[in-house]
Amino acid sequence: MRPEILFPLFADAKTLPGVGPKTAPLxxxxxxxxxGDALFLPPTGVIDRRVRPSVQGVMEGTTLCVxxxxxxxxxxxxxxxxxxxxxxxxxxxxxxxxxxxxPEWLNRILPVGGTRYVCGKIEHYDGIAQxxxxxxxxxxxxxxxxxxxxxxxxxxxxxxxVIAKAVQAALAETPDLPEWLDPAWLKKREWPGWRxxxxxxxxxxxxxxxxxxxxxxxRLAYDxxxxxxxxxxxxxxxxxxxxxxxxxxxxxxxxxxxxxxxxDLTGAQERAIExxxxxxxxxxxxxxxxxxxxxxxxxxxxxxxxxxxxxxGGQAAxxxxxxxxxxxxxxxxxxLAEAAGVRLAILTGKDKAAERRxxxxxxxxxxxxxxxxxxxxxxxxxAFRDLRMVxxxxxxxxxxxxxxxxxxxxxxxxxxxxxxxMSATPIPRTLALASYGDMDVSTLDEKPPGRQPIDTRMVSxxxxxxxxxxxxxxxxxxxRAYWICPLVxxxxxxxxxxxxxxxxxxxxxxxxxxxxxxxxxxxxxxxxAAMEAFRTGAAQVLVATTVVEVGVDVPEATIMVIEHAERFxxxxxxxxxxxxxxxxxxxxxxxLYQGPLGDTARERLGVLxxxxxxxxxxxxxxxxxxxxxxxxxxxxxxxxxxxxxxxxHGDLLAVARDDAKLIVTRDEGLASERGQALRVLLYLMERxxxxxYLSAA
Ligand code: ADP
Ligand code: MG
Numbered sequence: 038m039r040p041e042i043l044f045p046l047f048a049d050a051k052t053l054p055g056v057g058p059k060t061a062p063l064x065x066x067x068x069x070x071x072x073g074d075a076l077f078l079p080p081t082g083v084i085d086r087r088v089r090p091s092v093q094g095v096m097e098g099t100t101l102c103v104x105x106x107x108x109x110x111x112x113x114x115x116x117x118x119x120x121x122x123x124x125x126x127x128x129x130x131x132x133x134x135x136x137x138x139x140p141e142w143l144n145r146i147l148p149v150g151g152t153r154y155v156c157g158k159i160e161h162y163d164g165i166a167q168x169x170x171x172x173x174x175x176x177x178x179x180x181x182x183x184x185x186x187x188x189x190x191x192x193x194x195x196x197x198x199v200i201a202k203a204v205q206a207a208l209a210e211t212p213d214l215p216e217w218l219d220p221a222w223l224k225k226r227e228w229p230g231w232r233x234x235x236x237x238x239x240x241x242x243x244x245x246x247x248x249x250x251x252x253x254x255x256r257l258a259y260d261x262x263x264x265x266x267x268x269x270x271x272x273x274x275x276x277x278x279x280x281x282x283x284x285x286x287x288x289x290x291x292x293x294x295x296x297x298x299x300x301d302l303t304g305a306q307e308r309a310i311e312x313x314x315x316x317x318x319x320x321x322x323x324x325x326x327x328x329x330x331x332x333x334x335x336x337x338x339x340x341x342x343x344x345x346x347x348x349x350g351g352q353a354a355x356x357x358x359x360x361x362x363x364x365x366x367x368x369x370x371x372x373l374a375e376a377a378g379v380r381l382a383i384l385t386g387k388d389k390a391a392e393r394r395x396x397x398x399x400x401x402x403x404x405x406x407x408x409x410x411x412x413x414x415x416x417x418x419x420a421f422r423d424l425r426m427v428x429x430x431x432x433x434x435x436x437x438x439x440x441x442x443x444x445x446x447x448x449x450x451x452x453x454x455x456x457x458x459m460s461a462t463p464i465p466r467t468l469a470l471a472s473y474g475d476m477d478v479s480t481l482d483e484k485p486p487g488r489q490p491i492d493t494r495m496v497s498x499x500x501x502x503x504x505x506x507x508x509x510x511x512x513x514x515x516x517r518a519y520w521i522c523p524l525v526x527x528x529x530x531x532x533x534x535x536x537x538x539x540x541x542x543x544x545x546x547x548x549x550x551x552x553x554x555x556x557x558x559x560x561x562x563x564x565x566a567a568m569e570a571f572r573t574g575a576a577q578v579l580v581a582t583t584v585v586e587v588g589v590d591v592p593e594a595t596i597m598v599i600e601h602a603e604r605f606x607x608x609x610x611x612x613x614x615x616x617x618x619x620x621x622x623x624x625x626x627x628x629l630y631q632g633p634l635g636d637t638a639r640e641r642l643g644v645l646x647x648x649x650x651x652x653x654x655x656x657x658x659x660x661x662x663x664x665x666x667x668x669x670x671x672x673x674x675x676x677x678x679x680x681x682x683x684x685x686h687g688d689l690l691a692v693a694r695d696d697a698k699l700i701v702t703r704d705e706g707l708a709s710e711r712g713q714a715l716r717v718l719l720y721l722m723e724r725x726x727x728x729x730y731l732s733a734a
Pocket of ligand 2: 336
C-alpha cells in the first residue's frame with residue numbers, strides 16, 4: 038500500500054484545473070496522467086515576465102511583456118497572410134500578429150479599446166515592431182504578469198498558461214515529505230530539500246536554473262537514480278533469496294567436451310564457467326549476465342553451463358531472438374552436443390505442427406536434454422520435465438518479464454530455473470549499472486588466442502570501382518567476403534531494393550554464381566539457402582542487410598565491406614566487423630563512406646580504425662553521441678528518466694548505486710527512519726514492485 042502522505046500526488050490529473058476531457062489526452066502526451074506527474078515536467082525555458090514600459094528600442098528577438106491598448110483589427114487580405122492587431126503601449130504603436138486564428142476568439146480576448154498585457158518575442162517587419170502570437174492577460178480578470186515564468190515543452194493545443202496553472206496547482210497539493218537522502222551528503226552537495234527542489238524546478242529566474250547541473254535538478258536527478266538503483270538492489274536481494282535448484286553435476290559431460298576441443302579455454306572463459314558453476318550449486322536462483330565482445334567465446338561458456346544442468350539430471354534451454362540465430366546456435370552446438378553425448382533439439386515458430394508436437398512431447402518426457410529455440414519456447418503448451426537452466430542470447434531484445442517467464446517454467450512451486458543472459462553488446466559502465474543492476478556479471482575480456490588484428494580502412498564511395506577490383510582479385514585467390522548494405526531510413530522496402538541493386542551490380546562484376554544475397558524480406562528457405570551457399574563457399578560474396586549483424590559464423594570469411602558506414606552506429610559497425618577475423622587468416626574491413634564526412638563522423642569511424650576493443654568503442658560512442666542516443670534507451674533496458682540525464686548525471690549514477698547497496702546492507706527491510714523515508718521515495722517514483730518484494734521478505 039502506498040503511504041497516505043502520497044495520495045494527493047496519485048490523484049487523476051483531471052482533478053487539476055485546466056485538465057478536462059479535451060485537454061487530458063494532451064497532458065498525457067506530456068506524460069502527465071496523475072497530479073504528481075506535473076511535478077516532474079522540467080521547464081525547458083524561462084521568460085522574463087517583468088512588465089516593461091514600451092517595446093521602443095527593444096532588440097530583435099527579445100521577449101518581454103508590456104501593457105497596451107488595443108487600437109484596431111485588420112483581417113488578412115490574402116489567404117496565407119496573418120491577422121494583424123495594432124496596439125499602442127506607453128510610447129509606440131506596434132502590431133500583434135496571428136496566423137490562422139479564429140477572428141471571434143481574437144475579438145473576445147483583444148477587443149478594440151481594451152487594455153491588456155501582452156507577452157512575447159519582438160520582431161521587426163518593414164521597420165515596424167511586431168509580436169507574433171503573444172500571451173494575453175486581461176488585468177480585470179487575472180493577475181498582471183510579473184517576475185519570471187517557466188516555459189514548458191510545447192504540445193499542440195496546450196498553451197503555456199494552461200500547463201503552468203496545472204503545475205502550480207500540483208505544487209499546491211504537494212505534501213512535505215520526510216528527507217530520504219543522507220544529511221551529510223545533502224550538505225556536501227549543497228542540495229535543497231526535496232520540496233524546495235521541486236518548487237525551484239518550476240521557478241527558474243535565469244537560464245542557469247534550467248541547467249541539468251543546477252542544485253535543484255541535480256537533487257531530483259539523484260532521487261530518480263537512487264530510487265531506480267535501490268529498486269534493482271532490492272529486487273536482486275529478493276532474487277538471491279529466491280529458491281532455486283542446486284545443480285552440481287559431476288563434470289563428466291563437460292570433460293568430454295573439453296577433450297574434444299582443439300583449443301584450451303581462455304582464462305576469462307574458465308573464470309566465467311567457475312562463477313556460473315558456483316552459482317548453480319547454490320539452492321538459489323542464478324541471475325547472471327555473460328558479457329563479452331563478438332568472438333569472445335560466450336557460446337561455449339553457455340554450453341558448459343547447460344551441461345551442468347544436464348549432468349544434474351535436468352534440462353536446459355537456449356533462447357535466441359530470431360529464427361536465423363536459433364538455427365545457427367542449433368547447428369553450431371551440434372558437434373559439442375555430440376561430443377558430450379547429449380540430446381539436442383530445436384523449437385521455433387516455423388516448425389511444422391507435427392514436428393513441433395513431437396519435440397514438445399520429447400521435452401515433457403525428458404528425452405531432450407538441451408533445446409534451442411525462439412519465442413516459441415514461451416508458449417503455454419511447452420512443458421519441460423525438469424528445466425534447470427535458461428540461457429537467453431542477446432537479452433536486450435527480450436524484456437525482463439519474458440526472460441523470467443521462461444525460467445518460471447522450471448517448476449510449478451515457485452522454484453525457477455537458473456538464468457544466464459548472454460550479451461555481445463559491450464555496455465559502458467555507466468549504462469551497465471543502470472540497466473543490469475539486478476544481475477551478477479561475468480565479462481569475457483580476453484579473446485581466444487591466435488586472432489589476427491583486422492585491417493580496417495576508410496574508403497570513399499567515389500572509389501567504389503577500386504574496391505570492386507580488389508574484391509575480384511581477392512575472391513580469385515579464394516577469399517570470402519560480406520558486403521553489407523545499410524538500412525535505408527527504417528524502411529525495409531527501400532532497404533531490400535538497395536541490397537537487390539547491389540547484388541545485381543556485383544553479380545555483373547564478379548559473376549552470377551559468386552554472389553549470394555540475404556535480407557529481411559526473404560522467405561526463410563531462400564535466406565537459409567543463401568547463407569548456406571556462403572558457408573560452404575559455393576558463393577564467395579554475401580550481400581546482406583544488417584540481418585547478418587548477429588551470429589553468422591563463417592570463419593573462412595575474411596573481408597567485410599560496409600557500404601555507407603557513416604549511417605551505422607559505432608557499436609553496430611563493431612558487431613559487423615566482428616563477423617570477420619574469426620579464423621587464423623588475416624582479415625580486412627572496408628568502411629565505404631559517402632563524403633564529405635563531418636568532423637564527428639570522421640572521428641567516429643576513426644575510432645574503429647584504432648581499436649577492436651568493444652568496450653573502448655562503446656565508451657567512445659557514448660562520449661561522441663551521448664547516452665540517450667547510444668543504444669536507444671529502451672534497448673539498454675533503462676526506464677524512462679524524467680529529470681536524470683546520463684550525459685550529465687552519469688557520475689551520480691555510480692554514487693546512487695553504492696548508496697543503494699549500502700542502504701540495503703545496513704537495513705534490508707527498510708525499517709529504520711531513513712528506510713521508511715526511502716519507501717516513500719520508492720512509491721513516489723513508482724517503484725512499487727520493489728517495495729512489494731520488501732514486504733514479502
Ligand atoms: P561469441 O558467442 O562470444 O561471439 P563464439 O562463442 O561464437 O563467440 O566463439 C567464436 C569462435 O571462437 C567459435 O568458432 C568458437 O569455437 C571459438 N572459440 C571459443 N572459445 C575458444 C578458445 N578458448 N580458443 C579458441 N577458439 C575459441
Ligand atoms: Mg555468439
